[in-house]
Amino acid sequence: MDRQILLEHIAVPGIETFDVFRSKGGYNAVAKVLKELSSEDVVAEIKKSGLRGRGGAGFPTGLKWSFIDKKSSKPKYLVCNADESEPGTFKDRYLMEHLPHQLIEGMIVSSYALGVNTAYIYVRGEFKYIIGILNKALRETYSNGFLGNNILGTGYNLDIHVHPGAGAYICGEETALLESLEGKRGNPRIKPPFPASKGLYDSPTVVNNVETLAVVGPIINMGGEKYASIGLGKSSGTKLISACGNINKPGVFEIEMGLPVEEFIYSQKYCGGISNNKKMKAVIPGGSSVPILPANLILKTAKGIPRLLTYESLSEGGFETGTMLGSGGFIVYDEDTCIVRNTWNLTRFYHHESCGQCSPCREGTGWMEKVLHRIETGEGRSHDMDLLVSIASKIEGNTICPLGDAAAWPVASAIRHFRNEFEFHVAHPEIVKIKDHGSIEKYT
Amino acid sequence: MPGFKIDHIQYKKNNLKVEFSADTLEKVEKIIARYPAECRKSALLPVLHIAQEEFGGYLSVDVMDYVAVILGIQYIEVYEVATFYSQFYLEKTGKYVIEVCRTGPCAICGGEKISEYLQKKLKISDGETTSDGLFTLREVECLGACGYAPAMQINTEFYEHLTVDKIDTILDLLTKNTNTEKPEGSRWTDKFF
Amino acid sequence: MLKITIDNITTEVEEGTTILQAARKIGGKIVPPAMCYYSKLKGSGGKCRSCLVKVSRNSTVDSKPTSKLVASCSTPVQDGMIVQNITSPEVLEARKAIVEFLLINHPLDCPVCDQAGECDLQDLSFEHGLETTRYEEERREFNQIDIGENIKLHMNRCILCYRCVYVADQLTEKRVHGVLFRGDASEIGTYIGNVVDNDFSGNVIDVCPVGALTDKTFRFKSRVWFVNPMNVHRSCTKCSGKAAAWMFGDEIYRITGRKDKYGELEEFICNECRFDKKDKKDWVIEGPRKIDRHSVISQNHYEKIVKQSIIKPLEERTEPQE
Numbered sequence: 016m017d018r019q020i021l022l023e024h025i026a027v028p029g030i031e032t033f034d035v036f037r038s039k040g041g042y043n044a045v046a047k048v049l050k051e052l053s054s055e056d057v058v059a060e061i062k063k064s065g066l067r068g069r070g071g072a073g074f075p076t077g078l079k080w081s082f083i084d085k086k087s088s089k090p091k092y093l094v095c096n097a098d099e100s101e102p103g104t105f106k107d108r109y110l111m112e113h114l115p116h117q118l119i120e121g122m123i124v125s126s127y128a129l130g131v132n133t134a135y136i137y138v139r140g141e142f143k144y145i146i147g148i149l150n151k152a153l154r155e156t157y158s159n160g161f162l163g164n165n166i167l168g169t170g171y172n173l174d175i176h177v178h179p180g181a182g183a184y185i186c187g188e189e190t191a192l193l194e195s196l197e198g199k200r201g202n203p204r205i206k207p208p209f210p211a212s213k214g215l216y217d218s219p220t221v222v223n224n225v226e227t228l229a230v231v232g233p234i235i236n237m238g239g240e241k242y243a244s245i246g247l248g249k250s251s252g253t254k255l256i257s258a259c260g261n262i263n264k265p266g267v268f269e270i271e272m273g274l275p276v277e278e279f280i281y282s283q284k285y286c287g288g289i290s291n292n293k294k295m296k297a298v299i300p301g302g303s304s305v306p307i308l309p310a311n312l313i314l315k316t317a318k319g320i321p322r323l324l325t326y327e328s329l330s331e332g333g334f335e336t337g338t339m340l341g342s343g344g345f346i347v348y349d350e351d352t353c354i355v356r357n358t359w360n361l362t363r364f365y366h367h368e369s370c371g372q373c374s375p376c377r378e379g380t381g382w383m384e385k386v387l388h389r390i391e392t393g394e395g396r397s398h399d400m401d402l403l404v405s406i407a408s409k410i411e412g413n414t415i416c417p418l419g420d421a422a423a424w425p426v427a428s429a430i431r432h433f434r435n436e437f438e439f440h441v442a443h444p445e446i447v448k449i450k451d452h453g454s455i456e457k458y459t
Numbered sequence: 460m461p462g463f464k465i466d467h468i469q470y471k472k473n474n475l476k477v478e479f480s481a482d483t484l485e486k487v488e489k490i491i492a493r494y495p496a497e498c499r500k501s502a503l504l505p506v507l508h509i510a511q512e513e514f515g516g517y518l519s520v521d522v523m524d525y526v527a528v529i530l531g532i533q534y535i536e537v538y539e540v541a542t543f544y545s546q547f548y549l550e551k552t553g554k555y556v557i558e559v560c561r562t563g564p565c566a567i568c569g570g571e572k573i574s575e576y577l578q579k580k581l582k583i584s585d586g587e588t589t590s591d592g593l594f595t596l597r598e599v600e601c602l603g604a605c606g607y608a609p610a611m612q613i614n615t616e617f618y619e620h621l622t623v624d625k626i627d628t629i630l631d632l633l634t635k636n637t638n639t640e641k642p643e644g645s646r647w648t649d650k651f652f
Numbered sequence: 653m654l655k656i657t658i659d660n661i662t663t664e665v666e667e668g669t670t671i672l673q674a675a676r677k678i679g680g681k682i683v684p685p686a687m688c689y690y691s692k693l694k695g696s697g698g699k700c701r702s703c704l705v706k707v708s709r710n711s712t713v714d715s716k717p718t719s720k721l722v723a724s725c726s727t728p729v730q731d732g733m734i735v736q737n738i739t740s741p742e743v744l745e746a747r748k749a750i751v752e753f754l755l756i757n758h759p760l761d762c763p764v765c766d767q768a769g770e771c772d773l774q775d776l777s778f779e780h781g782l783e784t785t786r787y788e789e790e791r792r793e794f795n796q797i798d799i800g801e802n803i804k805l806h807m808n809r810c811i812l813c814y815r816c817v818y819v820a821d822q823l824t825e826k827r828v829h830g831v832l833f834r835g836d837a838s839e840i841g842t843y844i845g846n847v848v849d850n851d852f853s854g855n856v857i858d859v860c861p862v863g864a865l866t867d868k869t870f871r872f873k874s875r876v877w878f879v880n881p882m883n884v885h886r887s888c889t890k891c892s893g894k895a896a897a898w899m900f901g902d903e904i905y906r907i908t909g910r911k912d913k914y915g916e917l918e919e920f921i922c923n924e925c926r927f928d929k930k931d932k933k934d935w936v937i938e939g940p941r942k943i944d945r946h947s948v949i950s951q952n953h954y955e956k957i958v959k960q961s962i963i964k965p966l967e968e969r970t971e972p973q974e
Contacts, residue, residue, distance in 0.1 A: 090495075102562045102601040140508070140546045141558075141602055143615040176493040181504050182545035183834075184600065198503030198530075200543040200831070205698030205726045216498055259564045259605035266606050303563055344605070346564055360563050364600050370543075371812065371831075371838035373699050378753040381836045385789040402786060409749035412720040413701055463790040465837050469797060469845040520844055535830045538843035542832040 017284070018245055020233045020253045021226070022269045025113055031148065033155035036116040042161055044235040045123045049169040052235075057128035061231065063239030065251035070096055070187070070224030071302060071342040072417075073326050080221060082211035083129055089218040093126045093134040096192055097225045100139055100184040101302035102364060103344030106255035107225035109267040111138075111145050114229065115152035119175065121231035123161060126173050129221055133174050137192050140181040149177050184368035188416045189222040190214075191370065202372045203416035224342075226255055247273030250325035254343050256285075261295075261349035263287035276300070276322040276329075277314050280347065293349040296454070297432070300329055301341020303361050304421030306428030307354075308338050334428070351453045354436045358429040359387035365422035376419040379410040383426055390437060393444030400430050400437050470520050470549065477525040483513055487529065499530045503540055506530065507547055516556070517548040545599065553588045553595035555633055558612045561598040564605035573609045573621050574598055580630065593634065654731040658682050658705075659739045671724035671735055672703055676914065682737050683914075685747070685776050687754070687861050688813035689725035690916060696818050697725035700811060702750045702776060706743050709734035721746055747780045756787040757836070758862075759808045767863030769876040772915060773811065794839055799829060800848045802868045802927045803857060807839050810864035816840065816856035823852045823920060840864070851890055854926040858909045858917050869927055870898075870906035879905050881943060884935035890922035896941050904930045910941065 019025075029035040036042070048057050062077030083091060095118065099107040111118060118136075126134050138146050153175055156162045164172045183201045185191045190204035193215050214220020230252065234242045243251045250272035256279070259265045264287035270279060279285045280295065289295050298313040299305060315321055317336040322328055326340045348357065366380040383406050386399050407423035414420070430437055439455045440447045446458055479487060487506055494501035506526055507518060514522045523537040541547045548556070559574045578584050581594050588595040604610035607619035618629060653664040656674050659682040665674045673691070675683045684705055689697030697703075704721040712732030721743060724735070737743055754773060762768040794807035812831065817840070820827040828846045831838055842848065848856065857865045879898040884907075886893045898906045907926045909917040929935065 099603050100601055103564050103605050105603045105605050105607075108603050139603065140504075140544070141612060144617070174493075178493075178501075179505055179508060180544070181508065181547055182599075183543065195504065196501060197498065198500035198532075198536075198540065200539055200834075205723065207726075207728065216495060257606055259608060260567055265608075346605070348567065352567060357563055357567065360561070360566050364562050366835065367600050369835040371833075371835040373701055374750055374753045374811065375701055377812070377836050377838070378756050381792075382753075382756060382787065382789065389789075396788075405786075409746070409752070413704060413746050413749065415698060415701075415723075464793045464795070465839070466795045467833065467837075467839060467841065470843055472844055533827055534844075535827055535842065539830045539832060542843070543834050 018253055018271045019269050020237075020242075020245075021110065021114070021117065021230055021255060022267075031113055031115055031152070033116060033152070033159055036114075037159075040236070041116050041232075042120050042123075044232040045120055045127075045161055046167060048124050048127055048235060049167055049171055054128045054130060057124060057235065060235060060239040061128070064234045064242040065239075065246075065249060066227065066230065066234060066242070067250070067326065068224055069226035069230075069254065069342070071101065071304070073340065076223065076227055079211070079223075080125075080129060082209070083221055084212045084219040085130065087212070087219045089216075090133065091129055091131045092215045092218055092220040093122060093129055093131040094189075094192065094196065094215060094220060094222045095122060095134065095136040095225060095228055096187060096189065096222050097136050097138040097142070097145075098180050098184075098187040098192060099142075099225070100187055100368075101304060101342050101344055102361065103259055103299060103346040104257055104302045104342045105259070106257040106267050106343060108142060108145060109257070110225055110229055110255065111142075112148060115149050116156065117229045117232065118149075118225055119152060119156050119162075121228035122175055123166070123173060124231050124235055125221075125223065125228055126175075127171060131221075132172050133176075135196060135215075136175065136177045137186070137196055138177060138179055139186070140179050143179075146177050146179055153177070183370075184364075185370045185416075185418060188418065191416065192222060193220065200370070202370050203418075205415060246271055247323065247325050248327065250327060250340075254324065254340070256324065256343040256345050258286045258345040258347065260345075260347035261290050261293065261352070262347045263290050270324055272323075272325045274324045276324060279324060279345075280314075286345075286347065289347065289349050291349070293351065295347060296350045296352050297348045297354065299338075299344075299346040299348075299425070300324075301339045302344035303346065303364065304417075304424060305339040305341040306334060306337070306424050307358075307432065308336075308428070309432045312336055312432070313338075334424075335431070338428070350456065353391075353453055353455065354429055354433040355387065355391045355440050355447075358426060359384065359391045361425050362387050362422065365418065369418060369422070373415045373419075375410045375413045376415075376422065379406055379419070380422045382406055383410075383422070387426070390440045391447065393440070393446075393448035395437070395441035395444070397438075397441055399441065400434060403427075404430055472520045472524065475519075475521045477514060477519075477521045479510075479513060483509060491530070500532050500536070503530060503532070503537065504544070507537070507541060511547060516552045516554070517550055551588070553593050555593060555613050556595045556597065558597045558599040558602070560600070560602045560604065560608070560610050562601040564601075565608040565610055568608035569621075570609035573611070573623075573626065576623050576626060577611075580626070594630075654729050654733075656729045656731075656733045656735065658735045659737050665729055667728075669729050671705060671707075671722070671727050671729055671733070672697075674729050675724065675735075675737065684724045684737050685772070685779075686725055686914065687772055687776065687811060688815065690815050690818070690859055691914075692916060692920075693815060693818040693822060693859070696813075696815055698723045700750065700754070700813055702747060702754075704743060704746050704750070706736040706740040707733065708736055744780070747776075748782065751777050751781045752786070754811050755781065755785070756789075757792040757808075758811075759791065759793075761809070764872075765806075765809065765863040766866045766871060766876075767809075767860075771863060772861035792836060797841060797845070799840075799842060799846075800853060802854065802923070803848060804866045804868050804871060805840060806864050806866070807841075809862050810840055811862055812838055812840075813861055815859040815861070816865055819855050819859050819920075820848070820853070823855060824850045826850070851922050851924070852920060854923045855909065855917070855920045857926075858911070858920075861915070867906055867908075867926070869930070873905050874900060881941040883910065883938035883941045885938065886925065886929065886935050888922060888925055891925060892919050892921070893925060894919055895921050895925055895935075897935055897937070899932075902932055904932055904935070906930075 024039045066076045067073040186195045186201040191201040195201045210220040295310045316331045362384045366384040371377040407427040410419045411423040491502045527537045609621045610619045684703035687700035703724045705724040707718040711730035799805045829842045884897040
C-alpha cells in the first residue's frame with residue numbers, strides 16, 4: 016500500500032531540475048509517445064488506466080479527452096488547472112514546487128494526444144513563487160528540445176505558457192478559469208456548450224488538474240493496464256492526499272487507493288494520529304466542499320464496514336452517512352473544535368468567493384453566513400437550523416456551477432451530524448458569546 | 460460582522476502620465492505574444508500584476524486606463540476585472556501587504572490568534588495601513604498552505620507555521636529594511652515573468 | 653425539425669432552438685418566466701435561474717433525465733426531449749426559491765418605484781413568492797450613484813441580469829458601464845462616475861426587468877397604470893421611430909420602445925425619440941397599444957373605455973374628406 020508513482024523520486028536532491036529529473040527516467044514518456052504512438056493510442060492507454068480527474072469531480076480522464084471536437088478547424092487547447100484554492104487542498108502546490116517537470120512531461124504527452132499545439136498552466140495568483148519555479152522549468156525543457164518547434168525531430172510543435180490568476184477561488188471551475196484566461200471576470204459559463212467543443216477562444220479545449228496531468232507520464236511508462244491494477248476497483252492508481260488540521264504530521268502523502276481511512280489517520284507513516292493526544296471529532300476528507308463526517312462515520316460506514324480512501328467507499332451511504340473523496344484535502348478536527356464556528360468560517364469563505372452571477376449562490380451564500388454567524392455569536396433562534404437546511408437545499412442543484420453545491424453541502428452535513436451543537440448554541444447564548452468557547456461538549 | 464451598507468467609492472481619473480519603462484514594455488509585449496494575436500485581452504491579468512507592481516502597489520484609474528490602451532480594450536473592461544479579483548488593490552497599500560489566512564484549516568490551527576496579534580501589534584484593523592505607510596493588513600481566504608498553518612503571505616513570500624515570536628522576527632526584519640526598495644524576492648514580476 | 657414535449661404539449665422546432673423558445677412557440681401558461689434572458693441580446697440568460705425546468709427525458713436516443721434542473725433559456729432542444737415546467741412540483745419549488753433569493757435584498761419599495769405595475773420581479777413574486785419573508789438579516793444597501801442625465805440607477809433594486817451590459821456592448825460603440833466587484837457586493841456602475849450617454853443608451857431602461865434603471869423624464873410623474881400606451885411613430889434618422897407613447901389625456905408622459913408579450917422590445921429606439929420628443933405633435937398616433945401581459949397595467953380598465961373611444965386603430969381610420 017505504499018506504492019509511490021508521483022512522488023517516487025521526491026527525495027532525490029535536485030529533482031526539480033531538468034537534468035536530475037531526466038536521469039530518473041523523466042521525459043521518457045514524451046520520447047515514447049512522439050516516436051512510437053499515435054494520439055489515439057495515448058488516449059486509449061489513459062482510458063485503460065481508469066484515471067479519474069484529480070481536481071475533485073473524479074470524471075474519467077480518457078473519456079473527457081475523447082469528447083474533444085477533433086473535426087473542428089480551430090486550434091485545440093490544453094489548460095492545466097493549477098488554481099488550487101479549495102480549503103484543505105495543497106497537493107498541486109507541492110507537486111509543482113518539487114516536481115515541476117513531472118507536470119510538464121504530462122502536459123506534453125497529453126497535448127500530443129489531444130492534437131494541441133498551445134497549452135497554458137493557470138496558476139492561482141497567490142502562488143507567485145510557483146510561477147517562478149514553473150517558468151524556470153519550462154525554460155530548461157525548451158532548451159533541451161522537449162518543447163518548442165519540431166520536438167525531438169518528430170515535427171510536433173508545442174508551446175506551454177504560465178498564466179497567473181489574481182485571487183478568485185471560482186476560477187478553479189473550468190469555465191470560469193477559461194473566462195479568466197481570456198482576461199475577463201471569473202464568471203462560470205452557462206453550459207452547454209462544454210469546453211470540449213467551445214472552450215478557450217471558442218475552440219475545443221480540455222482542462223485538467225495538475226495531479227491528473229502529472230500522472231500521465233508514469234501511466235504511459237507503465238502502461239494503462241498496469242496502472243489500473245493498482246488501487247481498488249474503479250478507484251485506480253494512487254492519489255495525493257493533503258492532510259491538515261489537528262493531526263501530528265500534516266503534509267502531502269501519496270496513497271494507493273484503497274488505504275483504510277483509519278490507517279491513514281493514525282499510522283506514523285501518514286497523519287500520525289491526532290495532535291496533543293486528543294480524540295478525533297470529525298473529518299472533511301475531500302476539501303472543504305464535501306460533507307463533514309463525525310469520527311465514527313469516517314472510520315466505518317453506517318453498515319460498519321471500514322471506510323477506505325476510494326471514490327466509492329467515501330461516498331458509501333450517500334449524503335445521509337457518506338461524503339466524497341473530492342480533491343483529497345483531508346481536514347481533521349479534534350474534540351475541542353466548535354463545529355458551528357467552523358461551519359460559519361467555511362460558509363464565509365463561499366460567500367466571499369461567490370462570483371455573484373447567479374441568484375441562488377449570490378444571495379444564498381451570504382444569507383447562510385449571516386444566520387450561522389448569529390448562531391455562533393449567541394444570537395441564534397430555534398428555527399435557524401431548519402432555515403439553514405432549507406436555504407442549502409434551495410441553492411443546491413440550482414446554480415450555474417458547482418460552487419453553489421460546495422457551499423450548501425458543508426452546512427447541510429454539519430447540521431445533519433451535529434445538530435445538537437447548533438441547538439446548544441441557540442439554547443446557551445451566554446456560553447457561546449465567549450469567543451473561544453471551543454467545543455460545546457465540555458459544557459454538556 | 461460589519462453592516463451591510465455597500466459604499467463603493469467613485470474613483471477618479473487624475474490624468475497623470477503613466478508609462479511603463481522600456482524594459483517593462485518589452486516584457487509586456489512578450490506576455491501579450493503568448494496569446495493569439497486577436498486575443499490581447501488575455502494578457503490582462505498578468506499585465507495588471509505588472510502594472511500594480513510598477514506603479515506604487517495599487518491600480519489607480521490612470522494606470523488601468525493605460526493598460527486598457529496597451530491591450531486595445533475599453534476602460535470598463537479593466538475596471539470590471541480589477542474589481543473582481545482580490546489581489547488587485549484599488550487603493551494605495553503599504554510597502555508590505557500582509558495577507559493572513561482566515562479560512563478553516565488555518566483557523567483551527569491558531570490563525571485567528573495570529574490575525575488578532577498582528578492587529579494589536581500594528582495597531583490597525585483588517586484592510587488598514589499603518590501610518591508610516593509600511594504595512595497593510597488584510598485577512599484573506601485560503602492561501603493553499605493548510606498543512607503548514609497558520610500561514611500568511613507578505614507581498615510574494617509565504618510565511619508558514621506562524622507563531623507570535625515568528626511574527627515579531629519577521630516584522631522586525633521588514634521594519635529595519637528602511638530603504639525604498641522592497642526586500643529581495645518581492646519583485647516577483649521581474650523575477651518570475 | 654426536432655420534437656419536444658413541454659408539460660404534455662408537443663411541438664416541433666428547428667435545431668438550435670432553446671427549451672424556452674420552444675415553450676414560447678407553444679405559448680400560454682407553460683412558458684417559463686425569464687428575468688435575465690432576452691432573445692435579442694446575444695449571450696444573455698442562464699443567470700437568474702427563474703426559468704429552470706425539469707428534463708425528464710433528454711432525447712429519443714438518451715432516455716435518461718438530467719440530474720439537475722436546467723435553465724430553459726440556454727438549454728438547446730434535442731429530438732424527443734420531454735420537459736416539465738408547471739407540471740413539476742420540483743420546478744415550482746425551485747422557482748419559489750429563486751423568488752425568495754431575488755427578494756431577500758430587494759428593498760421592496762414598489763410604492764415609490766416607477767417600475768411598479770410593469771415589473772417582472774413583481775409579476776414573478778406575485779405568482780411564485782411567499783406571503784412573508786424568512787429573511788431577518790440586514791438588507792444590502794448600495795450608496796446611490798447617478799449614471800446619466802436621463803437614466804436613474806437604483807442599485808438596490810438590481811437583480812444583476814446583465815441585460816443593460818449586453819445592450820451597451822451590442823448596441824453602442826463604447827461601453828462605459830459594467831458589472832463591478834464580486835459576489836453579493838457586485839454592482840452595475842461606471843467605476844469613475846462616468847455617464848452612460850450615447851444615442852441608444854436609453855434602451856437599458858426598457859430591457860431592465862426591475863426598477864433599477866428608470867427614465868428620469870418620467871420620474872414620479874404617474875403610476876404606469878394611469879397612463880395609456882399608444883402606438884406612435886415618427887420619421888427618425890437614427891432608429892425606426894416606432895415607439896409607444898404613454899399618454900395622460902393629450903399629454904405624452906413618456907416614450908418607450910414597443911414591448912411584446914414577453915416584455916421584449918420589438919425594436920430598440922434612439923434617445924432622441926425617447927427623451928426629447930414629448931410633444932403630441934412630434935408623433936403620428938396609430939392607436940392604443942394592447943398590453944398582452946398579466947401585469948397590473950393590463951388589469952386596468954382603460955381597454956374597455958378605449959373600445960368606445962373616438963381613437964380608432966390606424967387601419968380602421970379613414971382619411972377625412974376635404
